[in-house]
Amino acid sequence: MPAPPLLARSIDHGRRRVDRLAELAIAASALVTVTGIVLIFVFVFREALPVLFDRETRLEANLGMFFSPGSWQPVSDHPKYSFIPLLIGSLKATLIAVITAVPVAVLAALYTAEFAPRAIRELLKPVVEMLAGIPSVVLGFFALIVLATALQAITGSPTRLNAFNAGLALGFSIIPVVYSVSEDALRAVPSSYREASLALGASAWQTAVRVTLPAAWAGIFAAVMLGVGRAVGETMIVLMASGNAAITSWSAFDSIRTMSATIAAELAEVVVGSAHYSTLFFIGSLLFAITFVLNVAAGLMVERMRRRLAGA
Amino acid sequence: MSASVFPSVAPGPSVRELANPSRRAAQAGWNVLWTGVTGLATLWIVLIVAIILGTIVIGGWRTVTPTFLLGNPENGMTEGGIFPAIFGTVLLVFLMIIAVLPVGVLAAVYLHEYARANSPVTRAVRFAVNNLAGVPSIVFGLFGLGFFIQFVGRGIDGALGQGVLFGQPAIVWAALTLALLNLPVVIVSTEEALRAVPRAAREGALALGATRWQTVWHVVLPQALPGVLTGAILSVSRGAGEVAPILFTGAAYYLPYLPTSLTDQFMELGYHVYVLATQSPNVEQTLPLLYGTVLVLLLLTFALNFTAIVVRARLRRRMGLRD
Numbered sequence: 001m002p003a004p005p006l007l008a009r010s011i012d013h014g015r016r017r018v019d020r021l022a023e024l025a026i027a028a029s030a031l032v033t034v035t036g037i038v039l040i041f042v043f044v045f046r047e048a049l050p051v052l053f054d055r056e057t058r059l060e061a062n063l064g065m066f067f068s069p070g071s072w073q074p075v076s077d078h079p080k081y082s083f084i085p086l087l088i089g090s091l092k093a094t095l096i097a098v099i100t101a102v103p104v105a106v107l108a109a110l111y112t113a114e115f116a117p118r119a120i121r122e123l124l125k126p127v128v129e130m131l132a133g134i135p136s137v138v139l140g141f142f143a144l145i146v147l148a149t150a151l152q153a154i155t156g157s158p159t160r161l162n163a164f165n166a167g168l169a170l171g172f173s174i175i176p177v178v179y180s181v182s183e184d185a186l187r188a189v190p191s192s193y194r195e196a197s198l199a200l201g202a203s204a205w206q207t208a209v210r211v212t213l214p215a216a217w218a219g220i221f222a223a224v225m226l227g228v229g230r231a232v233g234e235t236m237i238v239l240m241a242s243g244n245a246a247i248t249s250w251s252a253f254d255s256i257r258t259m260s261a262t263i264a265a266e267l268a269e270v271v272v273g274s275a276h277y278s279t280l281f282f283i284g285s286l287l288f289a290i291t292f293v294l295n296v297a298a299g300l301m302v303e304r305m306r307r308r309l310a311g312a
Numbered sequence: 313m314s315a316s317v318f319p320s321v322a323p324g325p326s327v328r329e330l331a332n333p334s335r336r337a338a339q340a341g342w343n344v345l346w347t348g349v350t351g352l353a354t355l356w357i358v359l360i361v362a363i364i365l366g367t368i369v370i371g372g373w374r375t376v377t378p379t380f381l382l383g384n385p386e387n388g389m390t391e392g393g394i395f396p397a398i399f400g401t402v403l404l405v406f407l408m409i410i411a412v413l414p415v416g417v418l419a420a421v422y423l424h425e426y427a428r429a430n431s432p433v434t435r436a437v438r439f440a441v442n443n444l445a446g447v448p449s450i451v452f453g454l455f456g457l458g459f460f461i462q463f464v465g466r467g468i469d470g471a472l473g474q475g476v477l478f479g480q481p482a483i484v485w486a487a488l489t490l491a492l493l494n495l496p497v498v499i500v501s502t503e504e505a506l507r508a509v510p511r512a513a514r515e516g517a518l519a520l521g522a523t524r525w526q527t528v529w530h531v532v533l534p535q536a537l538p539g540v541l542t543g544a545i546l547s548v549s550r551g552a553g554e555v556a557p558i559l560f561t562g563a564a565y566y567l568p569y570l571p572t573s574l575t576d577q578f579m580e581l582g583y584h585v586y587v588l589a590t591q592s593p594n595v596e597q598t599l600p601l602l603y604g605t606v607l608v609l610l611l612l613t614f615a616l617n618f619t620a621i622v623v624r625a626r627l628r629r630r631m632g633l634r635d
Contacts, residue, residue, distance in 0.1 A: 022525035029418035033440040043459040104353045111350030133617040135553025137582040203339040205346035233448020235556040260450045284454040295446035
């Protein structure tokens with residue numbers, strides 16, 4: 001077999017070098033994602049380390065103080081660093097968001113997947129995408145200026161900015177994710193399930209509520225977990241609409257200060273490397289850990305449901 | 313032959329229902345009830361969106377004039393326009409997209425074109441993409457401060473040895489933080505587009521002697537362009553609205569000049585909304601400006617989202633997939 005002409009060989013050589021370079025760039029880009037998440041963890045946690053290991057910092061702020069009852073007064077002559085009011089704040093806001101948003105989102109997903117005429121289904125999708133597209137600072141603005149006034153007129157609560165106001169607006173922000181993941185789950189249920197149910201004489205609602213909904217249960221649970229993760233980490237809405245007072249109270253109509261809002265409100269003012277600075281990064285590490293666990297769990301549930309339905 | 317030989321078998325009432333007509337009525341009642349309850353939930357969502365948008369449009373449309381869009385804030389930000397915030401936002405997302413687009417597209421190419429479907433590396437990358445999307449935006453802000461400013465920036469300053477230049481909040485750090493935040497958006501929509509490119513296109517190119525990269529660059533990526541654009545637009549829209557990640561990485565309360573270098577701070581629309589809403593010395597007086605700024609921010613993000621939806625709908629129709 002004759003050798004290929006010289007020119008062709010050098011072209012081929014060049015092509016192969018470009019190919020190898022491209023392959024490197026592609027692999028590097030893929031690794032950026034993995035590196036990114038590792039770096040986020042490492043660098044947020046790294047700034048939090050002094051509250052665990054630095055002797056001098058620990059005199060002012062340490063784990064024992066964080067998790068024992070007390071108050072959050074980091075900027076005073078005798079700073080107090082109890083997370084309890086912040087944890088209660090985050091918990092209250094998240095609970096109110098979940099209670100007000102999840103039923104609405106799941107029922108609407110059930111409507112779209114089971115009952116809605118095609119025209120309404122087509123209309124709803126862009127509406128939910130619009131809601132998802134509203135920046136959280138705009139929802140925060142709405143809750144601060146409009147919603148808070150309306151709610152105060154209805155409830156007569158003495159504090160205008162409170163957990164209920166913030167939680168409700170927080171609920172608006174998680175409706176899209178709960179809705180779309182639930183709807184995906186309901187639609188992933190094979191139509192043979194519905195057909196079998198209808199063929200056995202079940203009515204439309206019986207099929208929807210007793211067959212489709214239970215079959216999609218894992219996916220809907222995952223949707224709720226993703227919603228909770230969003231609500232816990234969401235910052236601008238609670239920063240603007242919650243009143244930002246770190247009070248240990250279980251009332252929905254007292255002001256709250258959440259973990260996320262505390263970071264946002266205080267970090268810009270602190271001295272880099274101080275105990276307060278490390279404490280805020282520690283709160284950030286907690287938020288990262290909570291949302292990470294929720295996301296991983298939700299991912300596993302969706303995966304499991306998909307495999308089970310595919311096997312059926 | 314007449315049809316009557318084969319009588320139609322339209323689904324009739326079940327034996328049980330025939331035995332008990334009131335049961336049939338009850339079933340119909342339940343159907344109406346469930347359709348009603350789920351329909352009301354849906355209506356509630358539509359109402360929420362309508363009320364939010366309606367309030368903002370009504371409160372803001374009078375403020376949004378050319379002088380507002382092109383003017384500077386005046387009198388302690390209680391008067392004037394928002395041009396520096398618009399300029400800062402555009403520059404910020406421009407820098408962000410330069411950083412995120414190549415990396416996101418190539419990572420998607422890796423996942424869909426190069427990697428073996430279930431290798432440990434692929435699984436790790438997918439895991440990272442999924443979880444990156446769930447990290448709270450405020451944690452991205454902490455990361456930007458801890459990594460880009462304290463570690464990279466200070467590192468560069470130390471190497472240059474001429475005072476603090478990079479080790480402080482700057483537009484480049486804010487843009488890079490947002491780029492990492494938006495990486496999953498670009499990867500997911502690029503991958504979706506790659507999936508729509510028929511196998512035959514790749515096989516044809518390879519059969520003609522193209523290398524793997526030539527196939528990707530000259531055949532696959534051009535066909536996937538709408539999906540790549542969708543991802544880019546969506547990430548710009550999200551980048552323009554996120555405030556928490558830029559709080560400590562470069563956004564400024566007020567600047568008398570426009571950012572001209574990568575190490576400058578900048579004003580931004582979302583942050584400006586936050587500032588006007590919470591730090592204004594006179595809320596009543598600032599309210600029209602606030603509504604106007606919110607309206608501009610919303611119009612910007614919606615225009616971008618709308619474009620992305622249209623592009624994606626066309627892409628999906630070409631794939632023959634349902635929406």
